[in-house]
Structures are given as C-alpha cells and as structure tokens.
Amino acid sequence: MSKYNLDYLDELEAEAIHILREVAGQFEKPALLFSGGKDSITLVRLAEKAFRPGKFPFPLVHIDTGHNFQETIDYRDEMVERLGEKLIVGYVQESIDNGKVIEQKGKNASRNALQTVTLLDTIAQHGFDACIGGARRDEEKARAKERIFSVRDEFGQWDPKRQRPELWNIYNGRIHKGENVRVFPISNWTELDVWNYIRREKMSLPSIYFAHNRDCITRNGQLMAASPFLNMDEADVVTHRKVRFRTVGDMSCTAAVESDADQIDDIIEEISASKISERGARLDDKVSEAAMEDRKKGGYF
Amino acid sequence: MNILKFFTAGSVDDGKSTLIGRLLYDTGSILADQLEALQQSNRKNDDGTIDLAILTDGLRAEREQGITIDVAYKYFQTEKRKFIIADTPGHIQYTRNMVTGASTANLAIILVDARNGVVEQTIRHSYLVSLLGVSHVVICINKMDMEGYSEEVFNTITENYKKMAAKLNLQDITFIPVSALKGDNIVHTSENMPWYKGTSLLDFLETVEVTVNQDLHYARMPVQWVIRPQTEALHDYRGYAGRILSGAFKVNDKVTVLPSGNSSVIDRIEIFEQTPQEATAGQSVTLHLKDNIDISRGDVLVNSSYLPQRSQLIEADLCWMDNKPMDDSITYFLQHNSKLTKCKIREILHKVNINTLEKEETHEFKLNDIGRVVIKTADELAFDLYTENKANGSAILIDGRTNLTVGALMFRAIVE
Secondary structure, eight states: OBOOOOOHHHHHHHHHHHHHHHHHHHOSSEEEEOOSSHHHHHHHHHHHHHHTTSOOSSOEEEEEOSOOOHHHHHHHHHHHHHHTOOEEEEEHHHHHHTTSSOOOOSTTOOSTTTHHHHHHHHHHHHTOSEEEOOOOTTSOTTGGGOOSEEEEOTTOOOOGGGOOOOOTTOOOOOOOTTOEEEEOTTTTOOHHHHHHHHHHTTOOOOGGGSOEEEEEEEETTEEEEOOTTSOOOTTOOOEEEEEEESSOOOTTTBEEEEOOOOSHHHHHHHHHHOSSOGGGGBGGGOSOTTHHHHHHHTTOO | OEEEEEEEEOOGGGTHHHHHHHHHHHTTOSOHHHHHHHHHSSOBOTTSOBOGGGGGOOSHHHHHHTSOOSOEEEEEEOSSEEEEEEEOOOSGGGHHHHHHHHHTOSEEEEEEETTTOSOHHHHHHHHHHHHHTOSEEEEEEEOGGGGTTOHHHHHHHHHHHHHHHTTSOOOOEEEEEOBTTTTBTTTBOOSSOTTOOSOOHHHHHHHSOOOBOOOGGGOEEEOOEEEOOOOSTTTTOOEEEEEOOBSEEETTOEEEEETTOOEEEEEEEEBTTBOOSEEETTOEEEEEESSOOOOOTTOEEEETTSOOEEEEEEEEEEEEOOSSOOOTTSOEEEEETTEEEEEEEEEEEEEEOTTTOOEEOOSOOOTTOEEEEEEEEEEEEEEOOTTTOGGGSEEEEEOTTTOOEEEEEEEEEEOO
16 A cells, blocks of 8 residues: 555546546447536546547537527537537527427526427437536535436436445446436536646636626626627616626526636636635526426436 | 545434534635525524534435435535545435445544444444445544533543444544534534544544555556547557556556456556556556457456456355345346446355344345345456455446346455
C-alpha cells in the first residue's frame, strides 16, 4: 500500500472516463445528450479523453426547444465541426407542429416541460438504449439519490423505489427491450469542480457564461434576458445590465445574475463566494419542493 | 487536494441526518436559497431552530415519513479536501443500501446514541463495515448534551464498543464524543467537553490518510473497450482502454492477459495526449502492447510476475439485495469488473445473524441476508481475495429475468 493519491480532478476525470467506456462496452446504441451547457461540454471533453484517437462510439443528440440562446447554437455547431462527430437534433417545434404537445400560455410560459416529449420521441426514433447526460448530484436533492446508471422504463419514467444497488465501481447496464438507461458520468462533480476542470483543460464555452451587456427584465424576483420568447407586456420594464448566466437552458426559464466576471478566474472566485445555488437560477425547479423528482418520474433528465 | 469518501451509519433517531446537516452547515456548504427553503419548511426542532436533517432528505416519501430510504450523496469541500458523503439508512430493512454506500467508502462514521450506548444496531453496522473492509471507522458518540457531556458515559460506551469490536476485523477505530444538534466537536472542538483531548470530527476527516492499493503484486487492468481508429494514418493503432483497478503498470512491464494466458510487454501507456512511463491505480488509461494478441472487453491485463487467483469455484460472502429470495436452481449473471459470465450458487455454507454475529445454518437467502456461499461460474474468473484486493475481489449478481442487481459478492477463498 502506498499513500500516493490522485488529485481530486484527476480522480473525478478517471471515474467519468471509466463510466463512458462502460457505456461503450455495454450498450448497442448509446447517445450523448448535448445541451450546449458547461456540463455537457465537459462530457464531450471527457469523451475525447475516453475514445481518442478513435471516433466517439455514439452521436451527440441535442433537444432544441427553439428558445435557445443563439450563442449556444453557434457554439454547438462550431464544436461539432471541430470534433467531426455526428449530431442529431430533435426539435420541440416539430412536436408542437405534430400536435404531440401543446405550447403553454401565459406570462411564465416555457418549453422546458415540452422537451421531455421530444426527448422520448427522439430516443424511440433512433432506438437509443443509453443516453449520457451531464446531471450532477449536487444540483438538487432528487438527483442526490439517483444512480450513475439510471434505468428508465419504456415511458422514460424514473422509479426511485426500483433503483438498482450500485456497488464498488461495477455498473449493471442490462435492460429489457424498450427500456433505456440514463447515464451520468459526472454525478460526483460539483459546480465548482466543473469550473475548475474547464479552467484546467482550457476549454472554451458559449459566451453567455461570461459577463456581457444585455437587455433584461425582472420576473418573480429573477433577472431574465429580454427575448421574443418571453411573453412580455407593459408591466415589464426593460433595463440594460451587465450579466452572465450560470446555467444554460431556455431563454424563457434561465435567469441571469448581475456580474462583472468576464474571465474564468473571476467566475470561479464568484462561485466560491456565492450564496445562491446554481439551480436557484432555474424557475423550473421552484414550482414545488418535489419539482425535480416529479419531472424525473415523467422522463426528464 | 484529494477526495475522502465516507458513509454514515445510524438512524434518524441517532441524529445521523442532523450530523450531516451540521457538517454542511458549519462548513458553509449550504447556500442562501437552500437555507431559505429550509427555513420555510414546517419542520423545526423543539427549540425553534432549523431542523438540519431536512438537508439530506431527498425523496417525497422520505420527507413525509421523516426517514432515509435510499443512499443520498452529498458533497462538500474544505481547503484541505473534497468530501463525498454517502448518507445511508440505518434500519435493518435497508441493509442493502448501507452495503452499497460502504462499498466505495474510505471511512465509516457509526453513530451511537449516548443515552443508549452500544445496541444491536451498532453491532450490525460495525459488522457491515468489517464485512466490506472499510479502512477507517469513526464512532461518534452523539447526544452528549443529553448526558451532561459526561466523560464517564463516553468512557463506558468506548469500553463496551471495544469489547464488542474484538470479535470483528475492524482496521482503525477512533472515538469522538459529539452533539450534532448543538455542534459540539463536529467542526469545532467543544468547550463543553474539556476532558476530550482529541480532534473534532471534521479535523479528523481532513487529515485521515486515504490509501490506494498500489502494490505491484496487484497490477490489474480490466479491458473495457478496444480503441481501433481504423483510419489510414492510424491503421495499426490498437489501444486497450480501461481503468487501473490496483497496482501500477510501467512501460516494458511483462503482462499476461487473462483468461487466455497470452503474454506480451507494455509498449506505450497513453492518458489522452500524454504518454507517461508509469500509471497507477485509479487512472483511466490506454495500454499498447508489443505483440498483436487477441484481447477484448472482459479480459484483464495483469503483471506477469504476480498472477491473480483463477477458478470457477469460489467461496464468497454474499449479501442478498432483492425482494425475490435467492434461488439456487437458477442461473444468475455475475459481473466482475468488465467481465460478465453465468453463475450458480452451489452451496450455502452459513448465514450470519447480523445482530448477534452468530453463524446460522440455512437453506434460503432473503432480502438483506448475508452469509457464506460457494459459487460456480461458467467461465474461469481471474480474481483476488477481497481482503487482499477489494477492487478485484468483488462482483455483483444479476437476475436475468428482471435484470436487477440482486447480490453483492466478496471473494473469500478458492475452492480446491
């Protein structure tokens, strides 16, 4: 026995690479769900480390709500070009046009909930048996209990009471036809770990993560980017602010924080000192105490 | 900075969730909006202070019933270390969850209620810690505030525990008197117990040594995936991708591939774009060999001078994890790292009464039962004994009918 240890980022990285390679080894048709956010960008970096100089043994899949920040889409397309990997896009607009989902109405309308249907349809259409995602256990208390290999039934549902025990570093990916597994390689990373890794690896990110000037309105005490996707009325006062985003979701449900942090070092300092958790800037989690648990049971990530 | 993974054993009644909540709270690991949600919750302590236990209750049923059902993972960090906590339920019906949490932990915290001392549950939790071979154990004697912070109470419980633990194979035991509710000796050393000369719990967690098995005798790398770009430029590239389970590999080491028994020499070690001369336990690497031999997922590369055990008949401790009892007439799948094979339970040697530690004869294995069995595998396994090398001495059983993980195996002996 030696007292030598890996540095924490090396250990987290090695664990994530191990999980990604297990996905490649255990499944017929995996996919990597790519949102354009920093967590899925980190997954892509880890996939490079797991499989290069070979190709990824899975395509990237993006569920496009149509309400994205343009900066995210630009980043996605440049990244796919650089990697030379395959991208599949599922459009929420198509689900709406096909009548599979109905667009929400009212001031707080968002397409966040609708994307679950598009996701499940995309999984079914391509026959994906494993979907790799960038969720982390520190984000939310339902996620804190989810396995790294999380089995979903044919309706995409998560059943917290039927979770398989996950022992040592052995992952059981056996499933019945119609089921699929959501795999979370960065389960054990915190928000700060992700940022420290991005800095260490000198990874690029969509520009909205860094402080920039933007027209904003205030909704439910949160700062939102003014956009055609927000149902705005005369009560909404547009102000010009210097902001950045801590997570990248839809423009209709991702709140900005006022910030001068335009360099990664400043962001890490800001997060270290922060008093609001990352998902605190997500209106979709604020609905009820069990909001995330309910959405996961319905097939959400 | 490195990572310490620990798990907590105890029930809500022992103040387990409060202890974790206290660690998070006093290290400033709870953020403003989480704190706000906490304050808005209806659950308060009798004196009106925030019930810190809420921080670790995840699922709706757990909040409703005020219990922990499943393993919840929590994270916090100090300047010295990153911590991963597996918060596991303490009740006997959740033994499998505790086994799960313990399987990856470097350290176990066992809570003892100062008012009750060593009870049946303490014995059970300590047994599980020894069964899973967790390296360090901290016995937190909690609720010292309700016993007048008495040194005598602490000493009596400590002595009783040591007597009980003599029957177990525990490696490193530390006793700390605490009050999770009041915060004594959790993050800061308590002024209420000047007789206690040891460190606070957090101090201990920050400084305890975390060891990885780097013994060359146990150089093992299960192959997860073969990287073959098959492009013109990389026509002959053939890399064996995997995570080193234990030990270390160096360039020019002679290695054997099991089960085939073919051997070759390490030509190159890759970690993405780096090509180090050596790689050690815990690292995910790609190995290249000098000879072109047939290797695929499920094979394991080992140092040729130190071969593992090889057998189809193995004596193992089994923890049963499924609602459906074990059936020795059917074939299960056995997953040993990247190797999947079929397996039958040949014989049940005994079951352990985990409250009294007595061995009992039995013909059946039900949910949460633990005991010794003999298994027969379809393919020969290349393994180490769990006590010598946990990472290569453990496996899971999968029921092919449901695909559920139904058993945890720890290899104890080779059957001649």
